[in-house]
Amino acid sequence: MMRFRTVLLLIIAVAGCTTMSPPERCTPNQPFPYPDGDPYPGTHAGPGNADWVDCETAPRYIQRWRTLEGLALFHPATLAPDGRTLYATTTNPDPDGCRLYAVAARTGRVRWCRVYPPGILDSAVEVDLDGHLYFTIPGAVVSLDARGRDRWRTALPARSGATTPVPLGLHFGPGGEAFTVTDQGVVFAIDRTSGKILDTLDIAATWDLEVPETALDPAALLAIFPSEIREDLELTFGAGDDGARQAGTTLGAGGAFVSNTITVSSRNDLFIVGGGPDEDHGAVVKLSFDPKAQKLQPGWLAPITGASSSSPAISIDGRFLIVGDGVSLASVLEPAAVTAHVVVIDVDACDANHDALAAANDCAPAQTWPLERGPATASLPLASDNTIYAWEAHFFDFETALDPGLIDLRAWTPDGPLWQARLPNDLTWSSVMTVTRNHLIGTASRGVLGNETLLGFALPETVESVLVVIDRATGSLVSSAPVIDGAVSTVVVGRDG
DSSP states (O other), X not given: OEEHHHHTTTBOOOOEEEESSOOSOOOOOOXXXXXXXXXXXXXXXXXXXXXXXXXXXXXXXXXXXXXXXXXXXXXXXXXXXXXXXXXXXXXXXXXXXXXXXXXXXXXXXXXXXXXXXXXXXXXXXXXXXXXXXXXXXXXXXXXXXXXSOEEEEEEOOOXXXXXXXXXXXXXXXXXXXXXXXXXXXXXXXXXXXXXXXXXXXXXXXXHTOBOOTTOOOHHHHHHTSOHHHHHHHXXXXXXXXXXXXXXXXXXXXXXXXXXXXXXXXXTSXXXXXXXXXXXXXXXXXXXXXXXXXXXXXXXXXXXEEBBOOSOOEEOTTSOEEEEEOOBSHXXXXXXXXXXXXXXXXXXXXXXXXXXXXXXTTBOOOSEEEEESSSOOOSOOOBOTTOOEEEEOXXXXXXXXXXXXXXXXXXXXXTTEEEEEEOOSTTOEEOSOOEXXXXXXXXXXEEEEEEEEEETTEEEEEEEEEEEEEEETTTOOEEEEEEESSOOOSOOOOOTTO
């Protein structure tokens, strides 16, 4: 267990687990230019942000090793093509310390590390079939070889009169190009080999978008915290506006002009969530990339209520897009009182203008499913059969986990609810969810409440976290295993299962 003050540091290890009864090797097919057989070559397990790993996984795990203690990792560690190396972007309290690590997957030994600015936390490492690394830092996209040597660095120009743009990670398209979007609402298509910018599209100017009034200012959020917690957060993320933005985003302060990682479908469609048509709405926007002309082309806009803290997730066939809505200051202060949904968009219907909105460049959601305990705080995973999963959780609200009448996990098909479940032993879900053929895998936490409060929530004196394996068909707990420190990042499955 650990003191709650340390929980807010979100310190976790890049932890390797070994199965007690090993499953088959996990070597799923991956689309070009991702390395075939690599179960986790990029954030959210692939360009569609679906967190889907096409493998059978074991029913239980034990800890093998832990490493990078004292650092925090928010995006998942990703795997080299041979599965022997994990790449992690981390915090570092030393201003001159490493923030990109290559770690031996079998032992946890650090192979090499590189020094980058704290803004690398906005990106996981994306790996291609040649073993090259790609990630974003403020103002640039960077590529290295497998030994950590520079291949290229491409500077991303800011909008006129704006400060340095912050790109929010990247994904590859089916033609091999790299795509990223900045916090200023500019999408870049980049040649993976040379780093040359192929095309740009300013979604703010194209759709005349505004940041939703309900968007939460991270600096305003941090001002609410007691001084000792602010000191911890500054130690983890750094001081100043950049540190406040990264800390706020991690604590659920979504609704910036662009929120989260760009989504790329198998059809060369791109989806971004962020600013919307007016101050009350955010939006998902669709773009397409023409590989022959090497041009980005605008598609349609789908308004959502308020802002979002979830990256859009697209189904494998490219038809169904999933995103969460309802983020605002109220959703942090009183999440259960906020209307929030899982929003399902039928891409085919919107492309053909068969949705509920008359204008060809507007798109209406095909379905919305309500969430009981506040907005989704991360990408909502999708299985290959288009089953949607969500967890009901709020970062501070350990007290709600004690209410036996509330649901923790939900599953839907695009047509309707499938099942709902409650975690046992007062656990509440605390990580991004990985979906495999037979399981949902992540971490959950429980707290012993104390006398201190924050934002009206009773704070726990201590918190313990566990790795949880959930039956994907029923939502029932298959197993749990202790993990040390506050585990919030995605659980990554290796080639050895």
